[in-house]
Amino acid sequence: xxxxxxxxxxxxxxxxxxxxxxxxxxxxxxxxxxxxxxxxxxxxxxxxxxxxxxxxxxxxxxxxxxxxxxxxxxxxxxxxxxxxxxxxxxxxxxxxxxxxxxxxxxxxxxxxxxxxxxxxxxxxxxxxxxxxxxxxxxxxxxxxxxxxxxxxxxxxxxxxxxxxxxxxxxxxxxxxxxxxxxxxxxxxxxxxxxxxxxxxxxxxxxxxxxxxxxxxxxxxxxxxxxxxxxxxxxxxxxxxxxxxxxxxxxxxxxxxxxxxxxxxxxxxxxxxxxxxxxxxxxxxxxxxxxxxxxxxxxxxxxxxxxxxxxxxxxxxxxxxxxxxxxxxxxxxxxxxxxxxxxxxxxxxxxxxxxxxxxxxxxxxxxxxxxxxxxxxxxxx
Amino acid sequence: xxxxxxxxxxxxxxxxxxxxxxxxxxxxxxxxxxxxxxxxxxxxxxxxxxxxxxxxxxxxxxxxxxxxxxxxxxxxxxxxxxxxxxxxxxxxxxxxxxxxxxxxxxxxxxxxxxxxxxxxxxxxxxxxxxxxxxxxxxxxxxxxxxxxxxxxxxxxxxxxxxxxxxxxxxxxxxxxxxxxxxxxxxxxxxxxxxxxxxxxxxxxxxxxxxxxxxxxxxxxxxxxxxxxxxxxxxxxxxxxxxxxxxxxxxxxxxxxxxxxxxxxxxxxxxxxxxxxxxxxxxxxxxxxxxxxxxxxxxxxxxxxxxxxxxxxxxxxxxxxxxxxxxxxxxxxxxxxxxxxxxxxxxxxxxxxxxxxxxxxxxxxxxxxxxxxxxxxxxxx
Numbered sequence: 001x002x003x004x005x006x007x008x009x010x011x012x013x014x015x016x017x018x019x020x021x022x023x024x025x026x027x028x029x030x031x032x033x034x035x036x037x038x039x040x041x042x043x044x045x046x047x048x049x050x051x052x053x054x055x056x057x058x059x060x061x062x063x064x065x066x067x068x069x070x071x072x073x074x075x076x077x078x079x080x081x082x083x084x085x086x087x088x089x090x091x092x093x094x095x096x097x098x099x100x101x102x103x104x105x106x107x108x109x110x111x112x113x114x115x116x117x118x119x120x121x122x123x124x125x126x127x128x129x130x131x132x133x134x135x136x137x138x139x140x141x142x143x144x145x146x147x148x149x150x151x152x153x154x155x156x157x158x159x160x161x162x163x164x165x166x167x168x169x170x171x172x173x174x175x176x177x178x179x180x181x182x183x184x185x186x187x188x189x190x191x192x193x194x195x196x197x198x199x200x201x202x203x204x205x206x207x208x209x210x211x212x213x214x215x216x217x218x219x220x221x222x223x224x225x226x227x228x229x230x231x232x233x234x235x236x237x238x239x240x241x242x243x244x245x246x247x248x249x250x251x252x253x254x255x256x257x258x259x260x261x262x263x264x265x266x267x268x269x270x271x272x273x274x275x276x277x278x279x280x281x282x283x284x285x286x287x288x289x290x291x292x293x294x295x296x297x298x299x300x301x302x303x304x305x306x307x308x309x310x311x312x313x314x315x316x317x318x319x320x321x322x323x324x325x326x327x328x329x330x331x332x333x334x335x336x337x338x339x340x341x342x343x344x345x346x347x348x349x350x351x352x353x354x355x356x357x358x359x360x361x362x363x364x365x366x367x368x369x370x371x372x373x374x375x376x377x378x379x380x
Numbered sequence: 381x382x383x384x385x386x387x388x389x390x391x392x393x394x395x396x397x398x399x400x401x402x403x404x405x406x407x408x409x410x411x412x413x414x415x416x417x418x419x420x421x422x423x424x425x426x427x428x429x430x431x432x433x434x435x436x437x438x439x440x441x442x443x444x445x446x447x448x449x450x451x452x453x454x455x456x457x458x459x460x461x462x463x464x465x466x467x468x469x470x471x472x473x474x475x476x477x478x479x480x481x482x483x484x485x486x487x488x489x490x491x492x493x494x495x496x497x498x499x500x501x502x503x504x505x506x507x508x509x510x511x512x513x514x515x516x517x518x519x520x521x522x523x524x525x526x527x528x529x530x531x532x533x534x535x536x537x538x539x540x541x542x543x544x545x546x547x548x549x550x551x552x553x554x555x556x557x558x559x560x561x562x563x564x565x566x567x568x569x570x571x572x573x574x575x576x577x578x579x580x581x582x583x584x585x586x587x588x589x590x591x592x593x594x595x596x597x598x599x600x601x602x603x604x605x606x607x608x609x610x611x612x613x614x615x616x617x618x619x620x621x622x623x624x625x626x627x628x629x630x631x632x633x634x635x636x637x638x639x640x641x642x643x644x645x646x647x648x649x650x651x652x653x654x655x656x657x658x659x660x661x662x663x664x665x666x667x668x669x670x671x672x673x674x675x676x677x678x679x680x681x682x683x684x685x686x687x688x689x690x691x692x693x694x695x696x697x698x699x700x701x702x703x704x705x706x707x708x709x710x711x712x713x714x715x716x717x718x719x720x721x722x723x724x725x726x727x728x729x730x731x732x733x734x735x736x737x738x739x740x741x742x743x744x745x746x747x748x749x750x751x752x753x754x755x756x757x758x759x760x
Binding site for chain 2: 004005006008010012013014015016021022024025026027028029030031033061062063064065066069073096097100186188194195196197213214215216217218236237238239240241242245321
């Protein structure tokens with residue numbers, strides 16, 4: 001049976017609200033029309049508020065990975081070094097991309113462990129053109145220290161590329177205050193739009209360091225040139241439909257209020273962690289003082305007495321979809337997102353469903369402790 | 381006033397039919413779900429029919445340009461040469477992309493003129509890894525000789541990359557018979573879906589010639605690996621929403637019948653040319669025997685007595701949008717597409733509107749000659 005009513009609590013794509021879904025089905029318009037220019041411009045201005053930046057922002061038709069590649073492909077030449085901080089899958093992706101354009105110098109930490117700033121500094125001593133970091137690492141449920149790493153990078157003359165794909169729009173990101181040279185967001189995460197678009201902010205320092213020969217489709221100079229035209233546009237045909245949805249998703253964010261939205265994410269992640277504790281579930285990340293729990297995804301160890309498959313299928317049969325672990329964490333952890341336009345009800349429904357599955361496998365004796373802990377967090 | 385009822389007769393994006401628009405607003409699903417895998421797989425199979433190929437086909441979240449870059453970025457290394465045939469804007473784009481990855485050796489013809497096969501062969505004598513050609517050049521309204529150029533390329537040991545972005549789904553393309561190593565289509569052209577997706581077919585010879593270090597987001601090996609998984613998927617988050625629409629657009633194509641669809645395009649372009657002749661409008665292309673008029677877009681010279689701006693604004697005020705010329709052809713030609721899910725009524729409405737504008741500027745004395753000529757073509 002095809003089920004269209006699954007509650008998606010995975011770290012993207014997230015549930016898309018009906019009014020955003022409806023925006024998708026507006027009739028097609030030309031992508032060099034004034035109407036498209038207006039939609040794109042308004043979206044860029046709202047994104048600047050979410051990024052907390054005066055830097056210009058561009059939207060690429062492509063997933064977050066395409067924007068990660070745009071960042072590195074526009075800044076790295078074969079002789080350039082990128083210090084790539086890895087403590088999860090997406091940190092690793094930056095390394096893989098950097099290797100296509102220049103030299104990657106990964107600084108590796110165990111997945112789910114904090115970044116040690118001294119090790120990052122050590123890697124920087126020999127010089128690097130850029131430092132990459134994933135702000136919110138959804139593979140492990142942690143939030144990395146963007147401000148501190150940016151400071152380190154700039155102290156050593158490097159630019160700072162920050163993947164904010166799963167934090168911007170749901171958590172505090174201060175691109176200008178933190179001095180982020182390229183910041184990145186994806187449409188299908190905290191923004192609550194469908195997947196297929198990504199956006200980047202580009203600092204003056206980044207513009208000054210841009211390479212001669214970036215990838216063509218992701219050439220940031222072309223995006224800047226097209227955005228500066230009399231009618232704002234993109235260099236190649238954009239997904240007009242997804243721009244409608246992004247625009248509507250950003251309208252919804254403005255209506256909610258950016259601070260209220262962040263607070264909603266913070267409270268939901270707190271509630272999820274409180275529920276885990278009450279249910280005897282161990283949080284996966286092991287943090288020191290530089291790193292925090294993510295506010296948009298909670299990673300937990302799979303409890304004794306149930307397999308990954310049975311846990312997630314048990315949830316899915318009850319119409320709630322959560323995620324497993326990626327790569328070597330597959331079978332070891334599960335992840336629940338609190339990302340985008342979810343409600344408290346969605347969070348409580350997810351916890352309730354989790355409790356039902358745990359009870360079925362005799363891991364807990366009664367339903368309610370997780371929900372009670374979460375509710376206490378919400379009502380605090 | 382925002383007008384949502386404009387008849388888009390530009391060469392992409394084209395009008396998207398209501399049932400395809402409705403498919404866009406289906407609820408979000410995870411992109412590694414069985415349901416997504418089913419949608420992707422079915423779409424790939426239908427695309428194989430449209431491409432007339434047994435080669436595997438992959439869909440990229442990105443516009444046609446991203447697929448053009450995927451083709452060249454996966455086949456060219458710095459020392460490799462691409463012979464890039466140019467007789468319009470999109471042919472030129474292949475040159476620009478090839479220069480980012482290897483050496484481009486453009487074979488240039490005046491925009492709108494036929495390709496001279498001897499000149500192409502001359503360029504191939506010194507050897508090349510690939511030859512690129514735009515099958516249907518929308519910037520000038522011509523259809524280039526794919527079979528002949530492919531034969532030339534292979535005779536000289538080169539691979540043949542064919543941009544079928546604006547022909548596949550609306551005109552005859554025989555990827556296997558013509559021996560096309562990489563064929564490309566865009567979602568927003570003859571397929572009648574919204575923009576934001578592109579698809580490529582990859583031959584065995586192309587797989588054997590793939591480079592070590594292609595762009596990351598467009599790495600075709602990653603697409604092949606993900607498509608071969610137990611649940612068919614894409615390597616990075618795809619635009620789920622656009623895949624819904626593409627799937628529905630392909631269903632509509634199957635219902636119409638591929639041959640019927642091509643015939644509809646052929647007749648419409650004939651009708652458009654007949655109308656132009658009846659109205660004293662000169663067709664822009666100057667063709668020899670290797671090249672034909674496009675069946676998906678008609679390029680015409682702007683008649684004496686009206687400016688580009690007045691012509692197109694006159695149409696737009698009457699709710700029909702057509703295109704002007706690109707680059708140096710701006711102000712000299714105008715273009716009307718017969719692409720995707722248009723109807724005879726749409727074509728006749730466009731001609732009628734054109735006649736109204738021409739009469740307003742005293743270029744024709746009475747309304748009806750163009751429509752009459754078109755109608756005769758349709759009813760033939």
